[in-house]
Amino acid sequence: MTLTEKVLARAAGKKYVQPGDNIWVNADVLLTHDVCGPGTIGVFKREFGKTAKVWDKNKIVIIPDHYIFTADSLSNRNVDILRDFVREQGLPYFYDVIDDPNGHWIFDKSKGQLAKQYGSHFAGVCHTAIAAKGHTRPGEILFGTDSHTCMAGAFNQFATGIGNTDAGFIMGTGKLLIKVPETMRFYLEGALPKGVMGKDIILHIIGEIGFDGATYRAMQYEGPGAYNLPMDDRMTVTNMAIEAGGKNGIFPYDEKCAAYVNERTKLNGTKSDYQPVELDQDQKFIYDKVIDLSKLEPTVAQHPDPGNRALAKTLDKVKLDRAYIGSCTGGKTSDFLAFAQIVKGHTVKIDTFGVPATPEVVFDLKNTQWDGKSVWDHLVGAGVTMTENASCAACLGGPVDTFGRMNKPMSCISATNRNFPGRMGHKESRVYLASPYTVAASALTGHITDPREYLS
Amino acid sequence: MSKVISGPAYVVQNNIDTDQIIPAQYLTLVPTIPEEYEKLGSYALIGLPESLYPIRYVEEGQTKTKYPIVIAARNFGCGSSREHAPIAMGAAGCQVVVAESYARIYFRNCIATGELYPYEATVALSDKVKTGDHVEVDFDKDEIRTPAGTFKLKPLGEVKPVIDAGGIFDFARQSGLIPAQEK
Numbered sequence: 001m002t003l004t005e006k007v008l009a010r011a012a013g014k015k016y017v018q019p020g021d022n023i024w025v026n027a028d029v030l031l032t033h034d035v036c037g038p039g040t041i042g043v044f045k046r047e048f049g050k051t052a053k054v055w056d057k058n059k060i061v062i063i064p065d066h067y068i069f070t071a072d073s074l075s076n077r078n079v080d081i082l083r084d085f086v087r088e089q090g091l092p093y094f095y096d097v098i099d100d101p102n103g104h105w106i107f108d109k110s111k112g113q114l115a116k117q118y119g120s121h122f123a124g125v126c127h128t129a130i131a132a133k134g135h136t137r138p139g140e141i142l143f144g145t146d147s148h149t150c151m152a153g154a155f156n157q158f159a160t161g162i163g164n165t166d167a168g169f170i171m172g173t174g175k176l177l178i179k180v181p182e183t184m185r186f187y188l189e190g191a192l193p194k195g196v197m198g199k200d201i202i203l204h205i206i207g208e209i210g211f212d213g214a215t216y217r218a219m220q221y222e223g224p225g226a227y228n229l230p231m232d233d234r235m236t237v238t239n240m241a242i243e244a245g246g247k248n249g250i251f252p253y254d255e256k257c258a259a260y261v262n263e264r265t266k267l268n269g270t271k272s273d274y275q276p277v278e279l280d281q282d283q284k285f286i287y288d289k290v291i292d293l294s295k296l297e298p299t300v301a302q303h304p305d306p307g308n309r310a311l312a313k314t315l316d317k318v319k320l321d322r323a324y325i326g327s328c329t330g331g332k333t334s335d336f337l338a339f340a341q342i343v344k345g346h347t348v349k350i351d352t353f354g355v356p357a358t359p360e361v362v363f364d365l366k367n368t369q370w371d372g373k374s375v376w377d378h379l380v381g382a383g384v385t386m387t388e389n390a391s392c393a394a395c396l397g398g399p400v401d402t403f404g405r406m407n408k409p410m411s412c413i414s415a416t417n418r419n420f421p422g423r424m425g426h427k428e429s430r431v432y433l434a435s436p437y438t439v440a441a442s443a444l445t446g447h448i449t450d451p452r453e454y455l456s
Numbered sequence: 457m458s459k460v461i462s463g464p465a466y467v468v469q470n471n472i473d474t475d476q477i478i479p480a481q482y483l484t485l486v487p488t489i490p491e492e493y494e495k496l497g498s499y500a501l502i503g504l505p506e507s508l509y510p511i512r513y514v515e516e517g518q519t520k521t522k523y524p525i526v527i528a529a530r531n532f533g534c535g536s537s538r539e540h541a542p543i544a545m546g547a548a549g550c551q552v553v554v555a556e557s558y559a560r561i562y563f564r565n566c567i568a569t570g571e572l573y574p575y576e577a578t579v580a581l582s583d584k585v586k587t588g589d590h591v592e593v594d595f596d597k598d599e600i601r602t603p604a605g606t607f608k609l610k611p612l613g614e615v616k617p618v619i620d621a622g623g624i625f626d627f628a629r630q631s632g633l634i635p636a637q638e639k
C-alpha cells in the first residue's frame with residue numbers, strides 16, 4: 001500500500017484498502033477556523049441537538065485566523081460564536097486572538113489598522129499554527145474545514161480539507177466516510193540549487209500535471225531529494241496539493257519529521273505518542289515521475305491559475321504594482337529570512353507588504369540579528385510595510401479594510417498559493433505566485449525578476 | 457425520484473474557483489442562519505469578472521437567479537473548501553450544475569449539503585450552449601437537451617440518493633447510520 005492507503009486502512013480498522021474503496025475512518029484531529037467554524041457549529045447543533053456534546057473535546061482544534069484584525073462586525077461576531085461554543089463545550093485547544101473574554105477590540109483610527117493586540121494564546125494562520133502548536137502527528141488523520149489542511153501531510157499524516165457539513169458530522173461522531181484516493185508519486189532526486197525553494201518545486205509540479213492534474217488523488221513525495229528538504233519546504237510543497245486538485249500530499253517519516261513533531265508536542269503539552277507509516281516495497285501508483293531538484297529554476301505561476309507556469313527569467317517584461325509575502329504557504333520564518341536576504345540593504349520599488357503567518361514568526365524576525373540589526377528592522381528599512389498582526393490578511397482578499405488587500409485592479413507578485421481572479425481583492429487584478437526569493441527580487445525592480453542574480 | 461429540470465442555462469468556462477462563486481468578503485455570512493443563507497444566494501457567482509461575464513447570475517437587488525442550470529467547463533469549484541459555494545448557488549435557486557469536471561471538495565460539498573446535483577458532462581458543453589439558452593436536464597435518461605443537440609451525462613450513481621435525501625445527515629439517518637433525530 002502507499003502511505004495514504006496505509007494511514008486510511010489503519011484509521012478504518014482494516015488490514016488492507018485500495019483506491020476506490022469507500023471506508024469509514026476515525027478522525028484524530030478536527031481543525032476549524034473563524035470562517036467555517038460558525039457554520040460547522042450550526043450544522044452540529046441543528047443535527048445533533050442544542051445540548052449535544054462534541055465527540056471528543058481533546059481532538060478539536062479551533063484557530064481563528066482569517067478575518068480577525070478588522071472592524072467588520074460580522075467577522076467579529078463569528079469569533080464570538082467560536083468563543084461561546086468553546087466555553088459551552090469546554091474545549092482546551094482554542095487559540096483565541098485576544099485575551100479579553102468578551103472579545104473587545106481596540107481599533108486605531110489614526111493608523112488605519114488594528115494595533116498589535118493579540119493575546120497569550122493567539123496562534124496565527126491555522127495550518128502553520130496547528131503544526132507549531134503540536135497537533136500534527138505522523139500516521140494520524142487530520143480533517144480541517146479549509147482546503148490547505150493538506151499542508152500537514154508534510155508530517156507523514158493524511159490531512160485534507162472538508163466542508164462544514166462533513167465537519168459537523170465529525171464533530172458529533174468522530175467519523176467520516178471517504179473514498180480511498182489513487183496515489184501519484186513524485187520521486188525527488190538531488191538537492192535544490194541556490195535561489196530555488198520548496199515553492200519552486202510545487203509550482204513546477206503543478207505546471208507539469210495541470211491545475212486539475214491531481215484531482216481526487218494523493219500526491220506522495222519520496223526519494224533522496226524529499227529527505228533533503230527541511231520541514232518548512234516540505235510544508236510548502238504539501239500545502240499546495242490542493243492547487244493541483246489533490247486530496248492530500250504526503251511525505252515519508254524521518255528524523256527531521258520526528259524532531260519537529262517531538263519538539264512541538266513537548267513544548268505545548270499535546271499528545272506525543274504516534275505511529276508513523278513507513279514506505280512499503282509494494283506500492284501501486286497511477287502516475288510516477290522522477291524530478292531532479294538540481295535542475296529546477298525559479299518558477300512563477302502566472303495569472304489566472306496556479307498551473308500557468310513560466311520561469312521567472314522569461315517574465316522580466318511583466319510590470320508589477322505590488323509585492324506580497326505571507327500566508328500559510330509563504331509566511332514562515334524561513335520564508336521571511338529568504339526574502340530578507342535579498343532586500344536587505346536595498347529599497348523596494350513597489351508597495352510591498354509582509355504578513356507573518358504566526359506571532360512566533362514575528363518574534364523570530366525581531367530576535368534574529370544580522371549585522372547588529374534585527375531582520376524585522378532590515379525589512380522595514382528596505383521599505384517593506386510589515387504588520388505584527390499575523391493572519392491570513394490579503395491572501396484571500398477579505399473585508400475591504402484588510403491589510404494589503406488590492407482594492408483596485410493591479411498586478412501583484414505574491415508568496416501565497418492562489419491566483420484565481422479576485423483572490424487577493426479586486427476581481428480584475430492579476431496575481432503571480434512565486435517563491436519568497438523571487439517576490440523579493442521583483443519587489444526591488446518592479447517587474448518579475450529571477451532572484452539568483454541577487455544572491456552572491 | 458424521476459424528474460426533469462428545465463430552464464435557461466448560465467454558462468461559464470474553466471477554473472471557476474470558490475472565490476468567483478462566492479468572494480471571500482462574503483464569507484462572514486453563516487449559512488445555517490436563515491437570513492444570511494438568503495443573502496449568500498444574492499451573491500452567488502458575483503466574483504466572475506464582468507469583462508468576461510457581462511450578464512450577472514443574480515441580478516442586482518435580487519436574491520434569486522433566473523438560471524436554475526449552470527453549465528461549466530473543467531475544474532468547477534476549485535480553490536477553497538468553503539461550503540458557502542454550493543450553498544450560495546443553491547440559495548440563489550440553482551438546482552443542477554453540469555460541468556466537464558469538478559474540484560473534489562466542491563463536488564463533495566454538493567453531496568454533503570444536498571444543495572444541488574453536480575452532473576458531469578461528456579462533451580465541452582460550455583462551447584455549445586450560451587447563457588440564456590433553454591435546456592433540459594433529464595435525470596432518468598442521464599442526458600441534457602440543448603438547442604445544440606442532446607448530450608449524454610455521466611450517471612450520478614451513488615451520489616444521487618444522498619442528494620435526493622437532502623444531504624449526508626438525512627441520508628445517514630434514512631439508512632440507519634446515525635440515530636433518527638428527536639424533534
Ligand code: SF4
Pocket residue numbers: 066125126127146148326327328329391392395396416417
Ligand atoms: S493564509 Fe491564505 S491559504 Fe492559508 S489559510 Fe489563510 S487564506 Fe487560506
